[in-house]
Amino acid sequence: MPIPQNAPSIDRRLLRDDVYHRLRDAIVDGTFAPGEQLRDADLATWLGVSRTPIREALLRLSEAGLVVAQPGRSTTVSSLDLREIREARDVVAAMHELAVRDAVESLTQDDLEAMRAANDRFRVAIEQNDIEAALRADDELHGIPVTVAANRALAAVLDQFTPVVRRAERLRFSSLGGRASLARHDDLIRLCAAGDVDRAAAVAFDTWRTLPTLEEE
Template identity: 65%
Template sequence: MPIPSTVAGVPRSLLRDEVFTRLRDAITDGSLTPGEQLRDLDLAQQLGVSRTPVREALLRLAEVGLVIARPGSSTTVSPLEVKAVQDARDVVAAMHETAVRVAVDRLTEADLAEMSEANARFEAALRDGDLEAALAADDDLHAVPVRAANNDAVAAVLDQYSPVLRRAERLRFSTLTGGGSVARHAELIKLCRSGDSYGAAANAFDTFHSLPAARGTTDPSVNED
């Protein structure tokens, strides 16, 4: 499928990262589907760039497991593999646990209000069946303690592995009501407000670690081998 945006005009210094981000997002939002072949020339033409940043982006995507690159052959969007989702889930859960534990003593009333507002948007989006809005609100809520923790290593690891988990999140939120997530978010905010850093950290860990590792889905792209 075509990439739904262009990066023409992006400064050279930012081009490499911008192409990577656009391709990553196209994979995680389903614009590029599991098993789809990725041709660097076609992608470069769609994005309005040369083939070099596309090739570099595909190499980075292969490193995080979002594409399968076969030297001298084809590059394809990877399937949702159980092990890859499990690995990403474990790492992402641990990073959010760390961020929340550090952040609790730093969160302001404005931060907590921001989290509550994001959870209200999340609940409304689920009620309306708006998956994209639900995912965005969920991201906004969990970004607050990550920002407050101000740990560059945690942020870097989340940036690398959260996209792998995003496809599992899309499956979860598109098939479930998400009511449990709304309540879990509310409990996280309550624990943060009370200053219970370890309780809040455990909540954050469970929120991400409870994501299904793709088992039981009816999506034919999921590979459980």
């Protein structure tokens, strides 16, 4: 058959990113457990794609520390390493501090209302002990200053290291220390609304820096 000349091409970058995020989320939420072997062919069948985006995604996951790749042998989900989790947490905290510092003066009333709404959802999720919903709401709240800051390098760093922190939270804790997080969220929104750049940035840093990891309670 003749090949159509005017058909839109598939955005390979979007496919690659989608595969990466699907695999990353499966590791973070525990679908793939630490030590579990990941086979290209099985993953390709599961996601309905070729092996190429799978291999590219596994390489990115290796760089993020979520899998351990042994060329020519096997790829396995990495175990939780306390030092790596602490390092990732500190990097994430620093990036959120920078995002808030850059975003405060540009936040609109709609942005602030969206942060308040996300915190309301976070509060309900904590009361119901729904960790997945709490994490989604938390990501939404903190994602607003990140979006407003519009720093692509900062967003890329968060995309790489936040899953490491989230994975530890899901696998280790039955709660998020949610009451303390709620209070910090309230402080963050209040300070952002008041235009207090320094104090808002400090709260953003503390919110992430004080998250417990594995042995820390």
